[in-house]
Amino acid sequence: MNCQKARVLMSAAVDCELSLKEEQGFLLHLSECKECKDEFEEAKKTKMIIKEKIVQFKAPQTLINSIMELTSLSTVEHEDTILFE
Amino acid sequence: MDKPDPTRHVKTRTKKESLSREERQKQLEFQTEAVVHLNSLYNYALHLTMNPSDAEDLVQETYLKAYRFFNSFERGTNCKAWLFKILKNNYINRFRKNSKEPGKVDYDLIKDFYHSIKDVQNDTSEAESDYFHSLLHEEVYQALQSLPEEFKEVIQLCDIDGFTYEEIANMVESPIGTVRSRLYRGRKLLREQLEGYAKKYGINTDNHQ
Known part of the structure; x- marks a missing residue:
């Protein structure tokens, strides 16, 4: 495998999306090419940075309530009917 | 509160009840399959719209549509992916029509937006001195937002939302x-963007390995 081919596989390697055969070829190339190995490490680090640093916000309670209402409206109506009959 | 007297509604358990049992089952399934992804969807909508109230509208519309078409959801496939796709389509239909220039990044907007809703997650980065740890949430967010849409989108879906x-x-x-x-x-x-930030603040970005 040459560097060009390794770069094509780089992201998939970071995300564990390579086939077994691709992975073997890729790792073999890394063991021989420092440049690609460094780039691979950097790419993994970049993914980690994104995962750790991008804040996930909590949906506001009003939104949660309205979604719950949306999907249970008819249940409530139905129960009410029973209760008041 | 008084419990309803069971004998009172025995005779009302008629057709209406069996009809709604089906509906109730659908609701239950919808809640366990779809509503559990509410937070992820909200965040996705925030990233797309950069506006909390638009994001809420978008999520609401998405769930409304998803519930109506829940029968067409292929059971056993990833429901989160299905919801994301509905949300994205809604977004395109609704917001892109009257959108600002595509590809234009408004850094002030990003900054304001970020500060206006930042209240979760404490920053653990203080004591660390290396490049990785010294990056702020906001900088990473800004860097991500500044990428062309096609790149930002796949990074978001892969690294943040964990899709295959x-x-x-x-x-x-x-x-x-x-x-x-x-x-x-x-x-x-x-990475280039982030290194730019790091350089600006005089942080060493060399790989010490």
Whole structure:
């Protein structure tokens, strides 16, 4: 495998999306090419940075309530009917 | 509160009840399959719209549509991916029509937006001195937002929402090979951006390994 081919596989390697055969070829190339190995490490680090640093916000309670209402409206109506009959 | 007297509604358990049992089952399934992804959807909507109230509208519309078409959801497939796709379509239909210039990044908007809703997650980065740890949430966010849409999108779907390449390919309607190369180039661009921040603050970005 040459560097060009390794770069094509780089992201998939970071995300564990390579086939077994691709992975073997890729790792073999890394063991021989420092440049690609460094780039691979950097790419993994970049993914980690994104995962750790991008804040996930909590949906506001009003939104949660309205979604719950949306999907249970008819249940409530139905129960009410029973209760008041 | 008084419990309803069971004998009172025995005679009302008629057709209405069996009809709604089906509906109730659908609701239950919808809640366990779809509503559990509410937070992820909200965040996705925030990233797309950069506006909390638009994001809420978008999520609400998405769930409304998803519930109505829940029968067409292919059981056993990833419901989160299905919801994301509905949300994305809604977004395109609703916001892109009257959108600002595509590809234009408003850094002030990003900054304001970020500060206006930042209240979660404490920053653990203080004591650390290396490049990785010294990056702030806001800088990473800004760097991500500044990427061209096609790169930002796949990074978001892959790194933040954890979809597989196959799911992403389906969502962005492109072959897996395209997803691979967009992720590769997108991460590279992002890294350059982040190194830019680091240099600005005089942080050493060399890889000490």
